[in-house]
Amino acid sequence: MNIDNEKKLQVSAIKDGTVIDRIPPLSLFKVIEILGLDHTGNQITFGTNLDSKHLGKKAIIKIADSFFEDEDINRIALFAPDAKFNIIKNYEVIEKRQVAIPEHISGIAKCFNPKCITNHQNVKTRFTTKKGKEGISLVCHYCEKITQTKNLQIISKS
Amino acid sequence: MPKSLISIHDLSKEEIVHILDLAAQFEQSPSPALLNDKVIATIFFEPSTRTRLSFETAGNRLGARVIGFSDVGNTSVTKGESLKDTIKMVSHYADLIVIRHPLEGSARWASEVSSVPVVNAGDGANQHPSQTLLDLYSIRKTQQHLDNLQLTMVGDLKYGRTVHSLLQAMSLFNAHFTFVAPPELVLPTEYKHFLHQKNLDFIESCDLLPHIPKSDILYMTRVQAERFPDPIEYEKVKNSYSLTAFMLQQCKPNMKILHPLPRVNEIADDVDNTPQAYYFDQARNGVYTRMAIITYLLDQTK
Numbered sequence: 001m002n003i004d005n006e007k008k009l010q011v012s013a014i015k016d017g018t019v020i021d022r023i024p025p026l027s028l029f030k031v032i033e034i035l036g037l038d039h040t041g042n043q044i045t046f047g048t049n050l051d052s053k054h055l056g057k058k059a060i061i062k063i064a065d066s067f068f069e070d071e072d073i074n075r076i077a078l079f080a081p082d083a084k085f086n087i088i089k090n091y092e093v094i095e096k097r098q099v100a101i102p103e104h105i106s107g108i109a110k111c112f113n114p115k116c117i118t119n120h121q122n123v124k125t126r127f128t129t130k131k132g133k134e135g136i137s138l139v140c141h142y143c144e145k146i147t148q149t150k151n152l153q154i155i156s157k158s
Numbered sequence: 159m160p161k162s163l164i165s166i167h168d169l170s171k172e173e174i175v176h177i178l179d180l181a182a183q184f185e186q187s188p189s190p191a192l193l194n195d196k197v198i199a200t201i202f203f204e205p206s207t208r209t210r211l212s213f214e215t216a217g218n219r220l221g222a223r224v225i226g227f228s229d230v231g232n233t234s235v236t237k238g239e240s241l242k243d244t245i246k247m248v249s250h251y252a253d254l255i256v257i258r259h260p261l262e263g264s265a266r267w268a269s270e271v272s273s274v275p276v277v278n279a280g281d282g283a284n285q286h287p288s289q290t291l292l293d294l295y296s297i298r299k300t301q302q303h304l305d306n307l308q309l310t311m312v313g314d315l316k317y318g319r320t321v322h323s324l325l326q327a328m329s330l331f332n333a334h335f336t337f338v339a340p341p342e343l344v345l346p347t348e349y350k351h352f353l354h355q356k357n358l359d360f361i362e363s364c365d366l367l368p369h370i371p372k373s374d375i376l377y378m379t380r381v382q383a384e385r386f387p388d389p390i391e392y393e394k395v396k397n398s399y400s401l402t403a404f405m406l407q408q409c410k411p412n413m414k415i416l417h418p419l420p421r422v423n424e425i426a427d428d429v430d431n432t433p434q435a436y437y438f439d440q441a442r443n444g445v446y447t448r449m450a451i452i453t454y455l456l457d458q459t460k
Contacts, residue, residue: 111263113262115260115261115262115282115283116261116262116263117241117259117261117262117263117264117266117267117281118263120261121240121241121242121261121267122240122242123242123263123267140263141263141266142262142263142264142266142267143262143263143281143282143284144165144167144262144263144284144285145262145284146348
């Protein structure tokens with residue numbers, strides 16, 4: 001059996017849908033949460049700690065009969081900046097889309113500052129993203145404090 | 159959305175200079191009846207007598223009428239009303255809202271739900287732009303300009319929001335900074351990054367005296383006992399950052415001492431009578447600066 005076949009067997013193929021590739025294994029469940037996959041009715045398979053040329057180890061998610069908007073794709077950028085979305089139609093990859101880090105994000109993450117108004121009243125969070133040495137950080141539009149990726153808490157998609 | 163003043167970052171260099179120019183005009187004629195037909199609301203969700211009186215004096219000197227509350231005890235907030243609802247209501251009563259609130263970001267949120275301009279008079283440890291503008295006004299007034307000044311900031315540089323806002327504003331004017339603080343209260347890294355990005359040089363030190371002779375402005379802040387986990391540590395440092403008249407012997411003739419007040423023991427009483435003491439005039443400048451802020455925002459809204 002050649003390597004290609006072996007790879008395919010690790011997670012079964014789908015006919016139509018989306019394959020999200022190159023997710024860091026530690027971010028798998030965060031990605032599932034952000035995309036709201038934990039409460040969808042679609043068929044989902046995922047694999048984690050698979051070998052990856054780029055990341056060493058990676059996770060992938062296959063979602064049958066489901067396609068994502070750019071906005072959704074970029075929502076996972078904070079946790080899976082290298083992720084690729086492969087759009088599958090009739091077992092063929094018809095399009096590949098790369099995650100891009102949006103300049104502004106809204107309603108995805110919680111502000112880390114316990115004294116921020118967004119943690120006390122019904123105010124949707126808003127951030128500007130900033131790329132630094134320690135990865136991406138978020139500057140709160142309201143309290144102006146910085147939330148590092150390692151401190152990020154996700155507000156699930158409803 | 160009407161123009162509000164929430165953070166010093168909301169203002170360009172030109173707008174800052176414009177507001178300072180307006181303040182200078184109000185210093186020349188401190189009671190112009192420009193806003194006879196206006197109502198200003200000062201809504202203070204936590205007490206701050208100095209700031210509230212300064213804003214209310216500014217409003218009254220402009221001829222406006224002033225409504226508001228100075229703590230939440232007797233308001234519908236105690237019944238659980240959201241900030242959004244309070245602001246929606248008040249913005250139907252008043253032409254401009256001055257807000258102070260303990261939560262950070264509250265003033266920004268208020269400005270997004272209000273139909274009239276909002277002035278942030280302090281949102282927790284975040285921003286207090288009218289304080290920064292009055293500091294800038296005091297610096298410009300005493301030095302005749304704002305460019306290329308030697309600014310020495312002393313005391314609690316870690317938590318002091320006036321320090322953070324002032325250094326960001328002064329970075330627009332190519333200031334040279336010296337930061338003097340005990341190791342527990344040094345300037346946070348994010349502000350050092352900010353200055354690096356702006357290509358501005360700065361010195362950090364734990365020792366005040368050697369930096370006095372070169373300074374144009376000595377910006378003193380309060381070192382608070384509650385910032386120290388160990389009271390002994392506080393006792394060790396509290397007097398090393400207090401200024402006495404004796405320490406001013408070598409200072410430049412144009413040097414002025416600023417302090418956002420209230421002071422405790424960081425400036426000795428014998429400094430009050432030196433030509434360098436400026437902190438009480440600084441408080442008076444607050445009224446002119448706030449008159450300028452109010453008229454500027456209402457002018458933008460016309």
